[in-house]
Amino acid sequence: MKVLKFGGTSVGSSKNINKVISILDAYAKESKVVCVVSAVGGITDKLLLAGMQAQSKDNAFKATFQIIKDVHFSIIKELNPDNSSSILNYAEEKLNELESLLNGIFLINEISPKTSDKLVTFGELLSSFIIAETMKNRGLSAYRKNAQELVVTNANFTKAEVDYSVTNANIKDYFSSAKENITILPGFIARSTFGEQTTLGRGGSDFTAAIVAAGLHVEQLEIWTDVSGMFTTNPKLVKQARPIETISYQEAMELSHFGAKVLYPPTVQPVLDLNIPIHIKNTMEPEAVGTIISNEFVASNNPVKGISNISNIALLTLQGSGMVGIPGFSKRLFETLSNEKINVILITQASSEHSICLGIEAKDVEIAKTAIDITFENEIALHKIDPIQVETNLSIVALVGDNMKNHQGISGKMFSSLGKNNINIRAIAQGASEKNISIVIEETDVKKALNTLHEVFFESITKQLNVFITGVGNVGERLVEQIKQQKKYLKDNLKINLRVVGLSNSRTMIFNGGGISLKNWKEDLSNGEKASLEGFFENAKSLNLRNSIFVDVTANKDVAGLYEKYLRESIAVVACNKIACSSTFSNYKELKRLSLKYNAPFLFETNVGAGLPIIDTLGNLIASGDKVTSIQAVLSGSLNFVFNNFNDTTKFYDVVKQAAAEGYTEPDPRIDLSGVDVARKILILARESGVTMDLEDIENIPFLSKAGLESNSVDDFYQTLIDDESHYQSLFASAKAKDCQLKYVAKFDNGKASVSLQEIPKGHPFYNLEGSDNIVMFYTERYSQQPMIIKGAGAGADVTASGLFADIIRLGNN
Template sequence: MAYRVFKFGGSSLADTACISQVAEIIRQDPNRLTVVVSAMGGVTDALDSLAQQAVQGNRSNEKQQLETLRQRHQGVIQELTAPEDKETLAGDVDRVIAELATIFSSVETLGELTAKVHARVVSSGERMMASILASVLRSDKLDAQFLDATELIKLHKELGSLVPNHEKSIQQVQSVLIPRLNQGQTAIIPGFIGESPDGDVMTLGRGGSDYSATLLGSFLKADTVTLYKEVDGLLTADPRYVPNTRVVPELHYREAAELAYYGAKVLHPRAIIPLIPQGIPLIIKNTFKPALSGTLIAGDVSPGAYPVKALTAVSRQAMISVEGNGMMGVPGMAARTFGAMAQEDISVSLITQASSESSICFVVPQKEAQGAREALERAFKYEIEFRLIDEIKIKRDQCVIAIVGLGMSGTHGIAARAFQCIHHKEINVNAIAQGSSELNISVVIEENQMGPALRALHREYRLNRIKALHQRDSGEVNLLIHGFGQIGQTLVRQIEGQKDYFRDKIKIKTPIVSLIDSSACLFNDHGFSSEELSNVLKLKEAGKKINALDGAQSLKFLRKHLEETTYHKGVFVDLTAAETDELIREALHHNLHVVVANKKPLSIPYERYQALFDLAHEKGLFIRYEATVGAGLPVLDTLEKLSEAGDDVYEILGCLSGTLGYLMTQMEDGALFSEAVRIAYEKGYTEPDPRDDLSGMDVARKALILARTLDIRINMEDIQLESLYPEHLSHDDPQIFIESLKEIDDEVCKKIATAKAEGKVLRYVARLSREEVSVGVEAVDAQSPLGRLRGTANQVSIRTRRYNGNPLIVTGPGAGADVTAAGVLNDVIAIAASQERGY
């Protein structure tokens, strides 16, 4: 079962208009949905303030504030809730307000506000809001029911604090919540609270409602948890200081945690933790702009095109330095320093230490700086008295800027660029810190320089160019199709013809986001519609090129697009016959998988070839190329399965060119060589330049790819190659070239006749072993498997340790746009299916 959790914060529930918008979002898809709600905007803060005033004996404006809260809730009830619920809900609100007045009176009398009483007070807003929202949804005939969080989130004591009891909570979710969801109910649950072992209502602390949502998501094993807020998502920087910020489309859990820890107020770092073990995606969206994709936070997010994803800053900090030559070589100084901070419950956000061990520097909130120094003076009283520690310094009015990004690891010069651009603004860096994971570089500067530093860094890392992603499913794979000739057009038709099957049966979507021919590029980050694809196909069928369409971009724009666009799961499909290895390298650098039907980029010198695959391996990406060897024939797939089973390949013997197979059987049936070549060219069986086929170069490339797949480290010059035409007949114009082949028609006819007299036929054969690779014309027995091949069929005979006396033979169609496109599509689907376990 697919469960989802939505959480709506106080700003999303501020008034009747906001609550109506929340209800509309829920109505779009209420199936197996759990909704966690905060109190109406400002209510929790107001209740906390009233409680604090009561304990101080200051209740002068309490009655007025409680009446304001009562009227806010009553107004929503009268305007939005189901008619049959209005009286009950109104009475409930009145009782809660009266109960709060009684509690505040008791607090004033006792002069004490216990944690239990405080939790009961501040959680009142969430409980009222959950009951009201459930009724609002019922007014539109949804089966929405209030379910108290205390029935689901159970707490227990751990190291003196109340924390979620996962075992008991999961049991409650399975017995109480899941049956309701499976029966079609939408559960509306107050956030921020759980139940203590004594049965009391207790709060979950800072970020409590978000934490409630992610806890329930983990207990449900939900597909996703979505936090609806008043912002479009997590931003590249604080918009108060950087005017051209962008929404960060995707973040890894670790990146999001770093940003949250260093001041990104949209998310509390604790809220992410429950989702990580099960890899449940967290989505942050705008309640008031639900069509926007927001920010996705997950464990399968790639580094993306930008090594740095975002900047964040913590202001009002103080830097404390513990300095003294007497510290050098003395064990335990750091432990005593931070032990003193822990005893005072002072949070440390950054630590750095000189290699000489003569100083320890760390950053704390400025309001805690004096308390931190006094704690250190007590801890090091002896060392200060005897001048082992010279002094404990406080540098106030500091801020910490964190530069965060998963792609920083292994990307040279990230730190250097940061310091250089800050230096150009004449800003001094007071301290720096970077972990071994290279996920975060933190710098400490004067607080009054925070804005200029953030703007400079934002420009330096080009974060203003980050593009938002459209909302996508976990099984979505974005396709960039490079090469839009016959194979490309056929591939698009196959994808369009099978998209319903892919979506419904194997849960995969394959939106085409880019189409590229030799003239121009077309891009649509949301995927081209069926109508748009049909129009492009009609254009190509009419003999025109993509540059004739509105919105077409120059081919120079392709590299810029790769640089600036992040695809969660993108596949760059190379269907050209060009030298594209550098473009493939660029696609890999930008975290795109690669599917190749083009043999040339895999026929480059071995060192460059291996470097491509090393890069793909380093980035966790695939390069698949089944269609380069056997079109739609599963040759490489068969070899992969043999290798996985531990078999050893001794020899491969095969006809690897449907084009040349077609020529041979045409000539057996009486056609002249030049005539057979012309027919094959017109049918689209040959390469765009037929010399690639007739020279044997196409088969040689296939043999080279096969050899390298078997880890035989050779180059093209190591293959013995026989051409079907003499060099002097070569011509760049295919029509002139084909016409010139008439010169050798008689010679070819004689070879065919000689073979026939011996009971043999001519075949163009690739022979591959670890000792030798050769490609050329051979006369084979007419009754042998190769001899019986007809038309464009390919055949590969694989002799292995296990298939030695009786080789494994793979036979099937080896030429034509249909089978080649099918081979490409199979590779795409294989990548999509493999990514369901992570990117």
């Protein structure tokens, strides 16, 4: 004989009930079947709502009753379009009883536990009758047996306790002579020894199924629901969650206790005692494997079986020096909560005995606080302990696994991964069995925590990066296209799942926590919401995704001013914008400090040399114990392009315009030609070498004409280039007379730095520097005679984008 249970969702519509009937028909071809059913999905809640409305003298109970009636009548007619009269007559009779009960509650303005039990039984009585009669109409051998005639309890209404000796005898007696192939039983409902209607409490339908399965000693109990078994974590919050094929009773109960709604542990105690396996199956996908819960140990390389959570938790803390060494505080505390019928979900106590911390449901917090403060009123008045402290808007997240106790480092792995994502742990509880590690965190961090832990313990071969890019102009567009092109390669070869989740230009911005499709991203962005720097940050913060990276592809001072906010939220920052790192030294150091404090990397390789590994190489030199003594460099690809293309047959204005058109200069070319951009770069290298220095400490010897330096706008500046052509021709003529090349050189030596246009003689490493190339020569204690030289393309949208991309990948490899 088979025992199956179908929950409210499984019988929540005529479509789903047809699936249930198909499953039962298939099973009945092999053996007799007992099927326990819940009320139609949502009906129990509506029955309770109607009861509360009637009790409150709220005439809205009539509308709620009508909804209940309409739902059942609709299902009956859809299931039995040609033969529904007898079922409708029964439903009409039961619904008339329900209406009379609700009217009675309305008149006496009261609903007792006994009346409440009678009220909610209508749900299961109706659903079970409708299903059984529909099967009969279709020629199946089926019968609805009222479970109230089998399951006998005490009179503890709303959560009655089963009399197993009587109940088991009833079950064995009835099914020993039952002739039908399929017996439909209403779950959840029972009767007391005095014949009164009772219910079995939360998870009551599971409980009914477990009672019957145990009473009949079947080989397996099947619980059919709307998911394909118990999942590694909540699939609604973690897309990568997957069903667990096998799990122990203890693991299943731990996961269920901490929020996995598939199973309510107390209800399956009857089958647990007899070692009867439970198979969780999906009504919507009958062919899915599901989850088998048993006492059989199944070896696994992963000691963690699942991750679960409970929301709407409040944390209560009782503390005070007067608690230390004084027995009885714990007893009084828990006794107080017990008297108020408040369930304690989590407990942790400091070894100093100075405090006790416990988690309860948020709905009970006011009652708990009042009761505890009254209990300890004397100690609080004498300042031996503090008034109870309450924290709300919290959740519990738990790692569960029987085999966790045999593996070192599980806790460390858990805490470090959460810490890297700025998830603050408010309390920790771990039993001596080491089968469960529970933590209390902010409610807003639950999704990020579950995704982070699931990635660490179940998807360790692939790391997901969530990227927010602001400034998708010339360079930004190239970066997005490079990400699009390399996405598959990164996943297949580097095990990095790179998702762009936020994009912004100066006009609009778009977000998608699941990843923006890069197929038509330009069109989507053009239809996005109005761009806002603060709005972009707030969206990145509210999405609260693990491994988040903010990429700044602008030259905007206001964007750079937001780095601090991103870092404080543990969002890594990757920037080609040089403003932050060349701002005041105190701000530069503060960003570095925040990066370390909040485990949020701050990478800015493209600040100097675009895609060249200049800052990374310098960092490796310093980290290995070397010391930089001097730096000589050509750091402006734009200026190098300009002076490589300028001669006595060209005009300086034309060459600068060409450099701007090809993307080598900033939109305002004065930033490049004034030397400010190069000064910022040598400043960054000096700081990364360990030197305290600010921008005003760098000697900037200009080569622009006086009018060019004093120009008020970009247009005015370009006009000065035309007007002062002779000035620039004289610079070229001087270099040519000496057989030298003009190069804009940055120097750092003995704690001092300068930038200037210089005449470079033949034989010098800078002399043959072509196009927009950069070159850096590091003289260090180890490279004292021959410098370490880094040379290559130092400007251009593609190489700058590739430098940003390299920083993003570096974060993925950390």
